Amino acid sequence: MxxxxxxxxxxxxxxxxxxxxxxxxxxxxxxxxxxxxxxxxxxxxxxxxxxxxxxxxxxxxxxxxxxxEPDLAVASIGVEASGDSADEVSGELAERADALRETFDDLGISDDAIEDGRYRVHPVRGDGSGFEGSHSFRVEVEDVERVGEVIDASVDAGANDVGQVEFTLRxxxxxxxxxxxxxxxxxxxxxxxxxxxxxxxxxxxxxxxxxxxxxxxxxVRSDGAEYESDDAAGGAETTIDSEPxxxxxxxxxxxxxxxxx
Incomplete structure (x- = not known):
């Protein structure tokens, strides 16, 4: 170190x-x-x-x-859904959340490193109709070099709400x-x-x-707008640089x- x-x-x-x-x-x-x-x-x-x-x-x-140098990264990764009814939105969130959990398991991330974040389903605000909802996870990644890999695999599994990544210490x-x-x-x-x-x-x-x-x-914190991907390499490989x-x-x-x- x-x-x-x-x-x-x-x-x-x-x-x-x-x-x-x-x-x-x-x-x-x-x-x-x-x-x-x-x-x-x-x-x-x-x-x-x-x-x-x-x-x-x-x-x-x-x-x-x-x-x-940081030795722990904490990523906010989640799913969002919308539909005509609260049950429809809840069902879609559950399916996507299950897919995310399987992906985390395939990546070797232990259950202790995953924490459920905000879950909500509510009517569309304003003049819209129907319902929308979200379910987020707080994911700890001990190998900070793998944060981009974790984000890419999560997106492939259906994550459509990738938020802040915090680089910190164990x-x-x-x-x-x-x-x-x-x-x-x-x-x-x-x-x-x-x-x-x-x-x-x-x-x-x-x-x-x-x-x-x-x-x-x-x-050190990075948000989704700062992530970079290399599409020319044949796949969206996300890279996130961290400061000390x-x-x-x-x-x-x-x-x-x-x-x-």
Whole structure:
């Protein structure tokens, strides 16, 4: 699996606070005005002074990102039908849905990877007459290179409602990359705290507290209008290109510090 860590792109915010000794707030924001503390907003983005044992702490909020290729695709595939009666539409939907299920089985897709989506039959809206309906499936494809094959086989089996394909990560991959994203966030926090300490002529002397967030997975989505087929090859071979998936995590760390010797 091809992975890259994006540290430079991570968002890092920091505040240096001295609680109990003075009311000064030393900020990494170069736009702050240190000559006019009366207008300072204590509820700003840097937050309140951390409650540390000695009252002296550097509080850093940082984020980290990991980018990797997806190892799971989730496709929305379904059938639509119309007719003079609700029973006629329901019957046609059932036949097409059964054909889809057989196709999924022939493709080696397990029942656990297939979830029934929306099913509805209703009168035609507006000035039309008769009924129309749809039945969709949520299909997980672990080999993302086979998504086009799955879509083509489904269309051949009668699917006429191919929707969004989401490229994402399996649960075990998410858990693994969450740890790497947290590592990246903590590395960013360490670097930012060291920079602040150097700038303020103090020395870090330990970590007072650490908190991390759950990782957010940013999937890549493609809709039906973006799919391409190669008709010249003697058959409609659908190809869907996916971009890398991003896993993001954030951390808040309070570092103790002391005056430099």
């Amino acid at each position: 091809n992975r890259r860590r994006f540290l430079a792109a991570s968002t890092v915010g920091a505040a240096v606070t001295v609680a109990g000794c003075t009311s000064d707030l030393l900020s990494a924001d170069s736009s702050s005005n240190s000559d006019d503390d009366s207008d300072a907003d204590p509820s700003g983005t840097t937050g309140a002074a951390p409650e540390t044992g000695s009252g002296r702490g550097i509080e850093v909020s940082a984020s980290g990102e990991i980018e990797t 649960d075990e991959t998410r858990a693994e990359l969450r740890n790497e994203a947290v590592d990246a966030a903590l590395e960013n926090a360490d670097a930012e705290a060291a920079h602040i300490a150097t700038n303020r002529a103090v020395e870090l002397n330990g970590i007072r507290s650490v908190s991390t967030s759950n990782a957010d997975v940013v999937p 998936v991003t896993v993001r995590a954030s951390a808040e760390v309070v570092y103790g510090f002391e005056d430099a010797n």
